Amino acid sequence: MTMLDAGNIEEGRCFPGRRDRARVSFLLICVVAGFMGLAKSGWQANLIVYLIDEFNFEPIVAAQIYNVVNGCMCFLPIIAAIVADSYFGCFPVASVSFLISFLGIVIISLTATLVSLRPHQCTAGSSTCDPPSKIQSATLYVGITLSVLGVGGSGFTMITLGANQFDNEKQQGAFFNWSFFCQYVGTATGLTLLLYIEESVNWRLGFWMSAGANLIGFAVFLIGHRCYRHIKPQGSPFTSLACVLVAALRKRKLPIPSDSNAYYSRIQEKSKGELALIPREKFGFLNHAAIKMEGDVNSDGVIVKRWRLCTVQQVEDLKMLIGVSPLWLSSILLSTPIAVQNSMTILQALTVNRRLGSSFEIPAGSVLVLIMFSATIWLTIIDRLLFPACQKLSGSPPTFLQSVGVGHVFIILGMVVSALVESKRLHTSSRSNPDSTTVSMSILWLFPQLILVGIGEAFHFPGQLSFFYCEFPESLKSSATAIVGAIIGIAYYVSIGSVDMFRTRTTWLPQDLDKGRLDLVYWVLAAIGLTNFGYFLACACLYKSTEKADDAVAASGANLDGKK
Template structure:
């Protein structure tokens, strides 16, 4: 994107003066989002009488939306409306959604009657109550998705110096982690121990403050003009190649349409690569494709050679990208299952204080944050001293795969012990088992260390390898496979519920340990697939321009 032209003598916009506005906006929106997303399973179970596995499934769908929709937000911001408009509108949408969730917590008519202790059958929510609940979740999810990555892009647009952009990214992701920790530790505690109305009310206030700060800072922002979507050019390659499928390919560079610049066409002595030769038809020049002054007459009949090669790059990297889906699927399922396990375990810290089930993921965040610092300040420098080179993105992702497998295996072992304890005490349903919830900390710590390796590695890989026209979309592509992973995890849970007895509503009567073993096998097979893909893959860009290791994209 190019910056909007500034009138002569106009003050320069952008720079560090925008930093406090954008970071404060990120903090407010993150605290608001973390307050409702991290405890949504408990809310659905306790306030809407939704069965536990069903609540986990709903949470997976919500998380999938928040991870998948940033792609749509990035395309709309880059191609049509600009980042400022998308962030403002998305913040309003999330505010409306969280406000509606808050109303369901405050007004008794918007939720079913409370389920009394000892009852095996509780009153289910009505269709109207479910419709309002699902509307609130949809609005909140779409609003969150429209701001999370668009804010990062807009922040980077305020700086011309790549080092300053890197510093902003570091603070952006630090703020995202810090805001999530505040919401998980503070707001979730309020929801569980004081009241859902007050907890969600704090989320509304945080969202409103973040939006207000963002709008106030508008006069300082450097706003960028939206450009045509690069995805249009990629679609053109498919259409043009199909239309010209019967045209004979040439070995001469002048027979192919090259990059255009102001003033006409610049022919470079290059010819298309031989891989995926069918796509080369899209760039070959035929009669009637161009005007007399050297411009394309029919855009969907002719593409530049660079567009063809960009499309080939995406095809080459797709197998590696697909491994990220099954890398995140076990993690996505674990996020929900851990909450269900925590509800059926001893959560006391001391004689009186009891931690919230939704706060268990704080151990992942702390582990990731600490690991990032250790990797950046100790492991990477040590690796470079010993080998003389920096670890490649593929190597870092590979370590993450291995740690993912280890985490799922530990999860299976811990759940086996929890079930054995339940049976030894003859406990059924969702009765709390006399086993500390902190038994699950090791598996969550391993997950966090793995994220510190594979998420920055994935972001670095796609930012380095994606075509220049798609650089701003590279990070969102990581979010995209995270979103797909949540939906795939939902499908796997549905399949296991229908074909096995492992996931009943009362988890003490099931075999959740077998679910974790299945995830371990899936992760192991996917790791083998990843090793094959990474072995066959050849880096397209030899530059070692990697993003800072402090810039993960957390599941």
């Protein structure tokens, strides 16, 4: 992490020592992450079953709504990050979002508490069910919308606030791993305890417990206000990036100068001296934006016409975003199979034997807890065993991109196993094979595919987060973490389109999964994942070599100018 200007940082005041303050902030934010994971999973993970059982939605429609909710929940952090970076800072945005999320869960809880806010349940054997009324639908959607807005605005903004407490990449990487560990523990608790209560006791108790967890997390977050290091927003960074494009286009006919003094560079104090920034050759067209012309600056060196001249640092910031964009795109197709699998696995769970023993029945939504358990265990193994072992053997730990690459492999394996397991489920299904005497497949068969996906997430998710956080410009640190959420959000939208395409163009996804071919869907996803993995490897290799080449060019230019 590049050191920020001290004038832009407000240090926490709960402890005189920076190390003690950072440790307390670390602990508090990890606790908050756990409670918010519990609160979110309590209503979101069981949404498909709730819509089917209590609001009489068709299964595939409920799954699509679930994907829309998840897509919005993951995409909204980028908007919250822009607001935090540009105007208010991380703490105010996260605080307001926690409150909005609490109000949303309260409204969802009211739909489960008040009979007037739900349609009449379907009678056994009935072919038609009463749809929800306009008031019932509106109340449900308002509750879901507020909950989604709250979760989207708080999660990654809070994580960025936590990362801002530390000054080096190693500490930040440890924070990312442990914050997600706590979030996964909270989510896993919600997927087991709260979902069991919702299906075995009653929905309202589970939802109100979810609201309570949100309120506790919000209170803990507010308690730590005096301990946190707050970084002041510096205005909209995206406006300055837009200025680079406009200025470069307006000066596109100018020749690229060889003299570094021809560029407008932000002067930085360093050891009582001055260090001028020099633009790199990569994406050289953008260098036009930093070329000084007569009338662009006044006698004090201040820019007169903002949309005609930009600093070299602004140009380099935009180049940095362009440089990582191919890797960002590869992550979308990495997350799309996971999005499809999450919703389809819940529908699969509704068709199999979910009993363990004579009396206990696993809630269908709880099956996704295997991803959380697997990811949580492997995050610990990675942080405490694998990475330290790799560092001892090779002298350095795996890079962030190498970690993401391993995640790709496990996600592909998860899709392959999903296809094989679904083939077995179809073979043993009594509805698809009326003459079959085979007992319905146990839900335990769904576990291996979820465990593999969990291992993949443990590798690729923190790796992506750390990579973007380290590579993004300082002014876009909140956006760097939120962009990982945006990736998942776009992946959910792509999954919605993919499911619709399979429904309209093929016979693979009917309302009754036993009459379809979900296994073929998984095989297609595995093939797409394998192709995307090849694309990722190419992007990762080119990104690494390009950065090294640019560093060499920059160093060479600095030496020639006598600046280094």
